[in-house]
Amino acid sequence: MRTAPQKFGDERQERVDRPDHLVISEHPVFRRFWYAACLARSLGDEPVALTVLGTPLVLWRPSADAPASAALDRCAHRDAPLSRGWIANCHLVCPYHGWEWDGAGRTRRIPQFPDAPHPTKSGLTMVATRERYGMVWVCLADDPIVDIPPLPEYDDPAWRVVPEYEFDFACTAPHLLENNFDPAHIAFVHRNTFGNPDRAELADTTVTREPYGLRSCGQVSVESRPGETGATTRTTVSDLYAPFFARIHIAYPDGLRHLMIKAITPVDDERCRLVQIVLRTDTEQDRPAADILAFDIAVETEDRALLELLPTPFPLARHLNAHARADRNSLAIRRLWTDLVTGRWVPS
Ligand code: FES
Numbered sequence: 113m114r115t116a117p118q119k120f121g122d123e124r125q126e127r128v129d130r131p132d133h134l135v136i137s138e139h140p141v142f143r144r145f146w147y148a149a150c151l152a153r154s155l156g157d158e159p160v161a162l163t164v165l166g167t168p169l170v171l172w173r174p175s176a177d178a179p180a181s182a183a184l185d186r187c188a189h190r191d192a193p194l195s196r197g198w199i200a201n202c203h204l205v206c207p208y209h210g211w212e213w214d215g216a217g218r219t220r221r222i223p224q225f226p227d228a229p230h231p232t233k234s235g236l237t238m239v240a241t242r243e244r245y246g247m248v249w250v251c252l253a254d255d256p257i258v259d260i261p262p263l264p265e266y267d268d269p270a271w272r273v274v275p276e277y278e279f280d281f282a283c284t285a286p287h288l289l290e291n292n293f294d295p296a297h298i299a300f301v302h303r304n305t306f307g308n309p310d311r312a313e314l315a316d317t318t319v320t321r322e323p324y325g326l327r328s329c330g331q332v333s334v335e336s337r338p339g340e341t342g343a344t345t346r347t348t349v350s351d352l353y354a355p356f357f358a359r360i361h362i363a364y365p366d367g368l369r370h371l372m373i374k375a376i377t378p379v380d381d382e383r384c385r386l387v388q389i390v391l392r393t394d395t396e397q398d399r400p401a402a403d404i405l406a407f408d409i410a411v412e413t414e415d416r417a418l419l420e421l422l423p424t425p426f427p428l429a430r431h432l433n434a435h436a437r438a439d440r441n442s443l444a445i446r447r448l449w450t451d452l453v454t455g456r457w458v459p460s
Pocket residue numbers: 187188189190191192206207208209210211
């Protein structure tokens with residue numbers, strides 16, 4: 113039986129043991145994951161400002177063929193935002209007094225007295241970066257719990273890559289992730305694209321906890337698929353890699369396979385960013401990438417319009433909402449996040 117906490121200290125302990133809501137900034141564990149900050153192609157010849165887990169970052173590419181770099185977006189000299197600077201001679205240049213750094217964050221030039229020794233602490237506070245799957249990944253901690261999720265299809269010639277987009281949502285990362293594992297919303301939120309409110313019935317999904325997160329398998333009737341008309345059935349295997357990375361494998365009856373990669377990055381406690389690519393087993397001649405992109409932007413826009421109406425913070429505790437048979441995925445995901453933030457479960 114659940115008893116009411118007796119005093120403030122007990123209430124606080126209860127929130128830590130089994131929090132009612134998921135407020136990402138309250139849990140340092142979220143810093144120990146890799147997040148996709150942007151598409152690799154988005155880093156051109158200008159520095160870019162991006163916030164991850166409430167931490168403003170500057171990302172840049174010192175030269176066209178150099179790997180991406182990331183640092184805290186704050187100059188050690190007088191706190192100017194480095195993302196408002198520029199790149200010159202492979203160096204990031206601060207917009208305030210023109211100090212320069214290389215791609216490893218080492219101070220390379222202080223233009224007022226170029227021959228003077230560089231002060232200690234003048235270097236940038238770097239953030240770990242990787243480039244994988246056409247995305248730039250960052251990790252704010254020195255000790256990530258797991259690597260960037262695997263995606264063997266990316267290098268498999270049986271699959272083609274459809275690079276998609278970065279999509280910014282004024283909703284929390286858990287709200288967006290949960291939405292992508294929620295088959296019940298398709299008939300309604302997506303009634304103008306591939307859903308049909310008159311065909312809302314669902315089959316049960318099977319959900320299993322996996323070392324990396326969880327897997328949900330199911331089938332859902334849809335009215336169309338990208339660039340095509342005509343009702344069909346999606347057979348889906350959806351993997352959640354903790355905390356917010358989804359790979360949604362869709363098989364259609366004619367053998368076409370469509371893999372959505374949804375890397376969801378918490379911007380802060382109220383906002384998130386989706387970095388998405390798609391992989392398909394057909395060809396550009398079969399279905400132009402432009403059709404797939406247009407379809408997915410329309411679908412994403414429908415989800416965003418709804419998700420941005422939802423209150424924050426994200427509810428974790430079961431008693432905060434009503435749950436129906438179609439919510440198996442959602443309940444399993446909420447349990448997973450509860451176990452993660454309470455230390456009962458660690459992905460591997
Ligand atoms: S604030 Fe950046 S060089 Fe002075």
